[in-house]
Amino acid sequence: MNVHVPQSGKRMLSPIQIAILALVAGTNVASAQVAPAAEQAAAADSGKITEVYVTATKRTTSLQKTPVAVTALNAAALDDNHVQTIQDVVNLVPGFSATGQGDHGVITMTMRGIGNDSAKTEYADPEVATFVDGIYSPRPEGATALLFDLEAIEVLRGPQGTLWGRNSTVGAVNMQTVKPEIGSSAGNFELGYGNYARLGARGAVNIPINDTMAMRVAVVHEQHDGYVDYQAPNIPTLAQQHAAADPVIAAWNAAHPGNPIGFQALNPNLYVRNGQKYSAQDQSAARLSFLWNVVPGLKWNIAYEHYMDRGTPSANLLQVARPGQDFWSALIDTAPNVNRDANSVRSRVDYEINKDISLAYIAGYSRFNGSSTYDQDGGANPATSFTTSTTGGGGFQANNTVWSKYKNYSHELEIQSTGKRDVDWLLGLYYANEDNGIRFDIPIMNGTEQGTVSWQGSFIQPKETVDSKAVFGQTTWNASDALHLTLGARYTSDKRTNEGGTNNSFSDSNVPQVPLNPSVNPLAPSSGFTTYQRNDGEFKDHKLTGLARVSYDIDKSNMVFASVSTGYKSGGLQDGGRPYGSESLTNFEVGSKSTFLGGALRVNNAAYYEKFKGFQFSAPVTNPDGSRGLATNNAEGAKVWGLETEIAAKITPIDRVQFTAAYTNATLKKLIGGSNDYQLPVCPIKEIATCLDVTGNDMPHSPKFSAQVMYQHSFALESGTLIPRISAHYETASWLSVFNLGDGDRQKAYTRTDLGLRFDSNSKWYFDAFVRNAEDAKIKTSALNANGPWQAQYLPPRTFGINVGKTF
Template sequence: MKLRYSALYIAMAAVLASGAVHATGQEADAAPKNAPDASKVKTLASVQVTATKRETPLQKTPVAISAISGDTLDKERVMTVQDITRLVPGLQGTSEGDHGVVTLTLRGIGNDSAKTEYADPEVATFVDGVYSPRAEAAASLLLDMDGVEVLRGPQGTLWGRNSTAGAISFTTMKPDINGGFYGNGTIEAGNYNQSGVRAAVNLPISSTFAMRVAAVHEQHDGYVDYQNPVGQIPTVAQQQANYLASGGDPASFQPIDTNLFVQKGKKYDAQDQSAYRVSARWKPSDSFVWDLSYEDFKDRGTPNMNLMQQPRPGQKFWSALIDTAPYLDRTSRSVRSRMDWTINDDMELSYIAGYTRYSGKGDFDQDGGVNVPTSFTTNGSYQEDRTNFSNYVSSSHEFDLKSTGQNTLDWILGAYYEHENNNIRFDIPIMNGTQQGTVGWQGSFIQPEERVTSTAAFGQATWHMNDTWRLTGGVRWSHDKRENRGGINWGWGYDPAFPQQPISPGEQPGDVGFNISQHNDATYSKSKPTWLVRLDHDMGSNGLVYASVSTGYKSGGTQDGGALYKPETLTNYEIGAKFSFLGGHMTWNSAAYYEVFKNYQLSAPVTYPDGTHGLGFSNVGGETKVAGFESELAYQQSNDRANLVLSVIPKKKLGTEKYAASNDYYVPTACPPESTISNNCMDISGNDLPHAPDLSLTAIYEHDFVLSNGGRLTPRVSAQYQSAQWLSWFNFGAGDKQKAYTRGDLSLRYTEPNEKWYVNAYVQNVSDGKVKSSAAGSTLLANGTVAFTSQYLPPRTYGVQVGFWF
């Protein structure tokens, strides 16, 4: 292990998370200070959730929720937000290489470009009730988690901002005042030089105060090897002939410098991440409790590479011809606070506050070595996407006043305020052929201040009409203001007085041949109500049915050039049912939904009429419609646990009246005359939404074999099937689609009789399948075909974990 991470190992190894039962059919609750005991099985029907901002039984909560325990997160090796997707119906995660971020799609609704200071997600993420604008920073490696709840469908009334399609709520483990000193940990090693260590320890300080410290470090080598340019680029004589044939000056010829191609150092798709969290709980009386935590997350890995879907002959699939070395440096620091006061027997007040500073910089090979240069300035393209700096500072405050106890009317009132102050500089040098070539285009996007302010007031009430019928209504008023202050897009001026070379991070664009192409100053300000109406009914003691209509909202905003784009709204019609069987040892929860989306926001890198580049936003006209069905079946007995997670989305059509463009794709059709961009365009009206397979099914099963010595041997099988899905709204042929696939994971765990330690061996992606998570096709080859690239889920990985409790 690297010395700089030694401070993380103060508690020795990692969490085998103790926590609530996985609602999609997983393990029993474990006492916080002991290993999970499979002989003490609690029923699935006893799972508690907080989706309605009060603790209620999952099976009696009329909301489509997937609740995942910390123990399940451990056994499924869920290390990031993206890993949760296989456990939740309709949830998809994609990766974006140049910014190294994760974007989420739920029920077919998401935003692949929610990765800059401009864009917001449609699936909101919360940690201990605090909104996290950046999904890749949320819950930092899912360290020491009590559980995760994924709320599907609009959650705008109670959860608010950017929860148009749903919300993900992470709950961390809290200090245990009365539990004494205890802890747990794991140490892990695997292929690709993978290693990991996690640890958590509970520290009782007094009868009213306790602390908890948790730490993690995870690392592995990159999956993407470097290709050798020798044997791929032409000979010097051929290079010279190609250069002269292009009209080059013979006196200016120079051979390609092969040293410009990266051959060593960190590879793309490498992990090097660490985090720690210090939590405190103070409970001076039965009527007041204060939870406070500080969390620090560092990512020193590398971005994921865009790989050629069809590698060149003689080259390995997991390899690329790289001329920009990978670099990633991200840090997130968060403070989260929650105070709960019991005012009297009928009322409780909560104050939830948070502060996060997320900063990062990175370097990415955007061209991916798709076109091999034929000379130093012909055929190939050098494109470096470089984040010189990006800083996102957010703070939020929420007050909730709610009823408690048994009432004819349960109610909650709340007020919310959130503020972000974001800035970024992003450079894109594009050279013809190689770094030695002439400038194709260069841009520098400098946004010194992007302010986002969101305020809201909300209320929701449930009327218990009788013992079995309940009617719920809620409304939220939101006001969003976005201000772009001083933003400038710089473009290469093609002034012969300046040398044609890639801009360096320390250079100011105006000093090295760039002109101002756009001023981005603008202000967006708008209010919008969202609401919910729901009726639910108990069908005996073991069944619940409900029907609801709810709305979601994501604000509009500013974009490059100072133009504004419209807010998007979603209306969701849903019916659902939840049933328990076999004395609570089996549950079956299902929901059918129909969603109408208006002004769906698209965003993509585009080229404007004057030749400059920028990130363009637009709204799809008409109504984008999605219809689907999702179901979760869970079974749990003392030695057997199984679950099925099903999502069916047969309808997911974009609206009408929209031509779309993107520099990530080669589109052969010219844009209509009224277009404000100069890219070629494509009519995407009626196309399928991306990341929305018709069918997705996950199956998990494990069984405990109790050995003669009292120990347990537990094999576990997890498999996921997904039908074919588009990877962009262009629906641009086979290169823009992930075909149907099945992906499986296996593990075998031995737990010793006294439950002090365990050993677990695992294999993930057993078949070593190549599964695309994104696609791009912007490179036109000499033969007239388009070369598509994609980012992929990891190849086959395997390893061994050793875990313990003390």
């Protein structure tokens, strides 16, 4: 996507990084070129909305001339809305939502009522695909996590499998990084401060090398304290502890005479009171990009990016706080930790073969390593003794990623027509490979980690691979200047393997009753663990998907379009090496794009109906024999239909309004689902211990109606421009799971308001003050009641701060 905005690309550096870049850039920084003030003032006074260009069709076209439901957010829009994560993007796009997943610390996406909350490990792929510079990103790290030094974000709604490929069943998000510019020495930096001890720094500098080469260095660091305070434990008296523990001790010793236990007083030091809190941020990234115009018509863009995360996961909070406790607090017995690193290389070579044909070779490689510790129980059941809790079950549960590693690479070759032609065409070849591995431990202890084992398991997948090949093509017949007919198709072949995967549970009651930790090898004979399931297997799948579209330009300012498109997501392997089937989606859509009042008003609409088959529902389950695992079942699918609108208007040259709205109706077809995150009845299906028939239920994260409105006004001052801004998001109630289990499993209707005040000086420095979630609304993104009381993940509370920066 190319978006021409005079203020695009404002990003920042930390003081140390600024110094390093200054040394690298040398005196070139001082010779930065900026647009004349008169030219910028003319742009600001224009009564027209800035024209936006997108690459939704793999060609650079005007947004208003592109017959696709796509939202384009340029760098200025990202800055204005303080966009730092995908969750910040969703309010700006109709029919889009994102869900926080605590134990893995990732964000999963839902679009037009369809998503997969389990798309956070190697077991499940998303329905909404993420791309960086056109390269598929299977893991939400790097630019997809921090959104730094971006030229634009392009959100495409509806199946995008023909041109965009893997796992874009219901949509795709493409992020375009800022590229080096030959002959330019421009740059920018920004420093930020806010509540929860927020500190931010980001920046970028463009460095000319010679007449054919340039480089760009961009860095970012964001940190803030955790939102969740630590509660002090309420330790019962010794008499109360004995009353609770003695019967349990007696029963245990009678059943296990060779491994008796004795009374222990509750140890208050087992509860975390200090250190980094849950829901803290500590993320950094750097990107080094090069552009080389090899010869006329041949250019090469290549970038290396490093990302590191030392923050903490989001906590499971009680939806109704215990008396005397703050809502944003939890009784924690597992300290939070995240340690993740990702390295990525992205490359694109463009070659203009002649004036009619161009060739592009796009390649990417990334490697991710990480570990984390997480308090899954969130203190829902306070201990009544060292081995009992308020519900009588397991009171201590940790979800620990001991290690995880993901490696993927892809190659794509595209050849297409260029220039204005009667027939536009594009052909492509694609290959991608993933090699994933993980060890994930779940120790569950009765009462506290001092107590006896309730259940604990270790899931070890040393090698799980994905091999995907595709050939695709698309052609558009420009029957006249107004009428355009498009046909496209993609054939995909997928192969998945699991080599050496095992599920292991603690089965020896005669060994010490201690929580599983990374120093224990569950595969060792003396560990007390038994392998109850082996996951080796191979799965192959293939699918032909396609697109048929007609668009008509009523005049130069109005166009309409209609399309039928199909999407596909491969099946795969689950625990035990059992296969599950693929998903497919057929989308029928009509839309319009209009510009009125000489370019001051832009209105884009879309209506769609989707037939979704084979919905892959993944969840942690308990098997009838008491063992646990992750199960994936194919629902019949879902029926989804909806309406979307996007309106942008310059009421006057200094007053701007943006409005987006979506109506979504998404209901499940036949599905019997199980999940350990919820208290469910005994299951009639022998493969799962507990489950619920959810046929006809609403799909999760799909409010019937949602809307966003933004208004800003520009005040021209002698020293610069002052712009106050208000943005409000409203949505009706929505379910948080397919089970639709009542108020605890539901986010009620809410309004969230963000406020901003920006000053741009004539001397190229600026400050930007902001308040986010001004109402301090408690907005749930996921929920569970497996521990008894209802708990949930939440969007951040009210935050505020200021950023100060300069462009040069």
